[in-house]
Amino acid sequence: MAEDSTVTKPRVVGDSGRLLHGGDLDGARAVFPAAPEPWVDLSTGINPWPYPLPPVPPQAWARLPGRAEEEALRAAAAACYGAPSAELVAAASGSQALIQLLPRLLPAGRVAVMEPTYAEHARCWALAGHEVRGVEGKGILIPDAPDVLVVVNPNNPDGRLLPPERLLELAQAQAARGGWLVVDEAFADMEPEQSVARFAGRPGLVVLRSFGKFFGLAGLRLGIALAPAGLAASLRDAVGPWAVSGPGLSIATAAFGDGDWIAGTRGMLDDAMARLRRLLSGAGLTVVGGTALFCLVEDRRVPGLYRALGEAGILVRRFERRPDWLRFGLPGPEEAWQRLSVALDSRGTWEQGGDKVGAVQPSKKSAP
Amino acid sequence: MAEDSTVTKPRVVGDSGRLLHGGDLDGARAVFPAAPEPWVDLSTGINPWPYPLPPVPPQAWARLPGRAEEEALRAAAAACYGAPSAELVAAASGSQALIQLLPRLLPAGRVAVMEPTYAEHARCWALAGHEVRGVEGKGILIPDAPDVLVVVNPNNPDGRLLPPERLLELAQAQAARGGWLVVDEAFADMEPEQSVARFAGRPGLVVLRSFGKFFGLAGLRLGIALAPAGLAASLRDAVGPWAVSGPGLSIATAAFGDGDWIAGTRGMLDDAMARLRRLLSGAGLTVVGGTALFCLVEDRRVPGLYRALGEAGILVRRFERRPDWLRFGLPGPEEAWQRLSVALDSRGTWEQGGDKVGAVQPSKKSAP
Numbered sequence: 001m002a003e004d005s006t007v008t009k010p011r012v013v014g015d016s017g018r019l020l021h022g023g024d025l026d027g028a029r030a031v032f033p034a035a036p037e038p039w040v041d042l043s044t045g046i047n048p049w050p051y052p053l054p055p056v057p058p059q060a061w062a063r064l065p066g067r068a069e070e071e072a073l074r075a076a077a078a079a080c081y082g083a084p085s086a087e088l089v090a091a092a093s094g095s096q097a098l099i100q101l102l103p104r105l106l107p108a109g110r111v112a113v114m115e116p117t118y119a120e121h122a123r124c125w126a127l128a129g130h131e132v133r134g135v136e137g138k139g140i141l142i143p144d145a146p147d148v149l150v151v152v153n154p155n156n157p158d159g160r161l162l163p164p165e166r167l168l169e170l171a172q173a174q175a176a177r178g179g180w181l182v183v184d185e186a187f188a189d190m191e192p193e194q195s196v197a198r199f200a201g202r203p204g205l206v207v208l209r210s211f212g213k214f215f216g217l218a219g220l221r222l223g224i225a226l227a228p229a230g231l232a233a234s235l236r237d238a239v240g241p242w243a244v245s246g247p248g249l250s251i252a253t254a255a256f257g258d259g260d261w262i263a264g265t266r267g268m269l270d271d272a273m274a275r276l277r278r279l280l281s282g283a284g285l286t287v288v289g290g291t292a293l294f295c296l297v298e299d300r301r302v303p304g305l306y307r308a309l310g311e312a313g314i315l316v317r318r319f320e321r322r323p324d325w326l327r328f329g330l331p332g333p334e335e336a337w338q339r340l341s342v343a344l345d346s347r348g349t350w351e352q353g354g355d356k357v358g359a360v361q362p363s364k365k366s367a368p
Numbered sequence: 369m370a371e372d373s374t375v376t377k378p379r380v381v382g383d384s385g386r387l388l389h390g391g392d393l394d395g396a397r398a399v400f401p402a403a404p405e406p407w408v409d410l411s412t413g414i415n416p417w418p419y420p421l422p423p424v425p426p427q428a429w430a431r432l433p434g435r436a437e438e439e440a441l442r443a444a445a446a447a448c449y450g451a452p453s454a455e456l457v458a459a460a461s462g463s464q465a466l467i468q469l470l471p472r473l474l475p476a477g478r479v480a481v482m483e484p485t486y487a488e489h490a491r492c493w494a495l496a497g498h499e500v501r502g503v504e505g506k507g508i509l510i511p512d513a514p515d516v517l518v519v520v521n522p523n524n525p526d527g528r529l530l531p532p533e534r535l536l537e538l539a540q541a542q543a544a545r546g547g548w549l550v551v552d553e554a555f556a557d558m559e560p561e562q563s564v565a566r567f568a569g570r571p572g573l574v575v576l577r578s579f580g581k582f583f584g585l586a587g588l589r590l591g592i593a594l595a596p597a598g599l600a601a602s603l604r605d606a607v608g609p610w611a612v613s614g615p616g617l618s619i620a621t622a623a624f625g626d627g628d629w630i631a632g633t634r635g636m637l638d639d640a641m642a643r644l645r646r647l648l649s650g651a652g653l654t655v656v657g658g659t660a661l662f663c664l665v666e667d668r669r670v671p672g673l674y675r676a677l678g679e680a681g682i683l684v685r686r687f688e689r690r691p692d693w694l695r696f697g698l699p700g701p702e703e704a705w706q707r708l709s710v711a712l713d714s715r716g717t718w719e720q721g722g723d724k725v726g727a728v729q730p731s732k733k734s735a736p
Binding site: 238 | 395588
């Protein structure tokens, strides 16, 4: 264990429960029944300007997806992500499905998850019988020989980024003892030069990619794993045939190959995130991290701000163990930007609101 | 082991391979390059008259499916299948996904699969580390205490049907020793009175249902498991959130609730299957079993018939271990019926073709 790392108990939910995720508008409506409709949902990190849906042939709904269509999807994903070959690609109905499955394919062992991060990793490794611990550190992380090390990169929610060369070192060290480095690149589409997808196939390296976030089609359900050929084949076997819907294959294959849309969208998302950060800074809030699809505010007035936004029909993402954190996704329509702007401007309300619930005192056990 | 049962080694394909399934038109085109287009695909058991697609809101593609939508789907599935409650329901992206997952949730043990049947059951239990054997029998089956017994009912490809009371006895016997009976009801929609879905929740009983076959939307990818609440919750946990696409949830919830369409389709499929059986009998072929979505021909001239149909651009399902079997799905458009009729009428061709490849001599190891 490196000196700059500390060990925490990851937050794991048992069989009976489900982690709290973004996007729970029904829950928000219950808490803020007087909020104006429609809600502005900024609680996820999904591109609000989706890839334009191409026409879906009715046959894609009616018949089982063919092997040729699945192979075309894998080839298009490999090309889009810069991976050496389609042989290294496994596709599933969402990257969540891969996060669920991978722990069931590897023998029970010790797993370190770099925290704080997307909580489903710890939950799924524990659910499959592994011994899971959270590790924290400032970029350079030498955990004491876990069988599997999980890093979300760039990280959710704080945007922490390990450089590719560091990840490759970690993968090599893991491979040397027969272990694995899992790099969840769910938010790596905006900075392809930071991705290790082009090194897919190296021993010990598993890369997870999410189709829905960058392409703005989270309901389509497509996730991609990039791994050495043997593990990729095992993943494909374990996922089984026809895991991705026919329409999903058709739409995603087109999207992966649309270089113009991808380049244009990167620029548009960068601009939009710059605007969002200006808006938040202008309201006196400190943005401590993020990606082009979300940014993280750290402020002791967050509880009041969360409530003021909720009462204005704006849902953002908060964190149970970090009551001073609030994550903002990008507003899409201009009206959503205006509503956010107005809600932030009414600072008297939420500064008061914050006082009402008391100052937040993060406990020592919280993430840094 | 009952006296009327025999044990066979189930056909299992390892990591590198995939079982041969129906619907492989690309493969058929490679074997019959001169066949007329478009192909008539009778190689699957999918209703050729799909549920009419309701409009899909763009938001169903764009955002993550909400918990309320998943709960609505589970409630609609429970109501449609006659299961006591949505708490007993788990949904995944295809019943194949559940066939892949279930073996990974139960502790390694001895599994008996009633054969001959859909080969993915044996493959998936073996892939997950269980000891798998095939058992055959004429309806009354008393295997010697497997931990898990798998029965496809009605069976694919021969339509063999165990009555509900027999299945309930088997489930009870399995439960008494802490084991499970898995009833794959992928083709049970046409005869709901034969289904044990209404007994879901009984100890030891797991029922699998396929949305895509009866509703004619196999590309949508939705499978349902019905199980006691504890196992259903474990399945939901292992599948994870958002496994079914947003559009899939929306369409399937509507379809499950459309009693008029369901009743009308049952009648239409029965009529169509009666027509198909008449057509095959008229050509001198013996139909030995099936359901309303497929029927099974047994004939020594099958290899020649398969080739004659292929050359006419008609794909049917053959079986590696039973070269005298051929499974026919329902033609949809009238033109497909006519092409099948013409191909069957040219009996000289396929009877000769059969002679050319030699008479089929099923080995003693073949299924009965």
